[in-house]
Amino acid sequence: MNMKRLILLFIALAPSITFAQFDESWNLPGYTPIAEIVILDQLENTEGIKKTGDIFSKAKGVFSISAINTIQNRAMEKLKTEASLRGASHLYIKNFNPENSVFSKTASYSASTYRQEGEINFTKARDFLKDNQLQIELSRKYNRNAWKVIDQIQSKPVQRIKVEDIQEKGGRVLVKIFTSENQAILCEVIGLSDTRILLTTETRGNEEFELLGLGIRDKNVNIIQNRQ
Structure with missing residues (x-):
């Protein structure tokens, strides 16, 4: 098999492999x-x-x-x-x-x-978000009109989350996170374990959505300064 065919095969297989890894x-x-x-x-x-x-x-x-x-x-x-x-x-x-x-x-x-109902405990989600230094480890983007699902492995730190940026509204747990570039993203918590959290957000009106997987950062990594 020549190099061109290998590249095409990799491109064809990569999305499904990543898709399966995400769900697992x-x-x-x-x-x-x-x-x-x-x-x-x-x-x-x-x-x-x-x-x-x-x-x-x-x-x-x-x-x-x-x-x-x-x-x-x-x-x-x-x-x-x-x-x-x-x-x-x-x-x-x-x-x-x-x-x-x-x-x-x-x-x-x-x-x-x-x-x-009651799948996400507000107190547990709040404590996880405010007590840990987190980073975005994986994102899944979906565009309703283009019918595209794109999974991407990341290592993108977020700023320390303040308690006032976390709220419960209508049974939903909402949080505002800030990236290292000071970009604010309003999200809803839809999955939570002791070491990871899943957030969903709209990135383009009511057309494009993104699922963010956040994990706890290595304590040896320099911590991003809190917002002033």
Whole structure:
């Protein structure tokens, strides 16, 4: 196999390898991986879970050469991906609109997102955030329109988090983090263990979302000064 083919093979395999590593390494309590999102058959099945929002997805085919089932599956995968990145554990499908004609093949879903109540303990999350020097170790970005999921390993320190930057609102744990470049990012805590935390944030309106995995920094590394 020549070098060009090796490079193309690496590019093709890298996203799926990273994707699997993310779900294995960052499957923290409170976070639901894409493959484990539950589809609710009836609204009566929402006992013990709380509505967190509404989302939609759409997938298109190329005229008659695209199988409608493939398009529907892609639209569902997009829906589950956004639900997972936004901290949901369950979906209730409100509308499903397929179009299967010679000239147009599309499938779209609209759904409400739900998550288990009390999954994230505010006191535990607050103490973890304020008591540790943290760094961003991995990010997962998803663009609803472009249908792209990009996983990236990082080692990006954040400034010491102040207690006033952490709050509980409507059952959600919100935190404002500041990067070393003093960039402020408003996030929601959706996963938490004793050594790691998962945060979700919107990076471009209601179109692009990012999941940030933060871990505890090595104490031997120079600590970023607190904001004045």
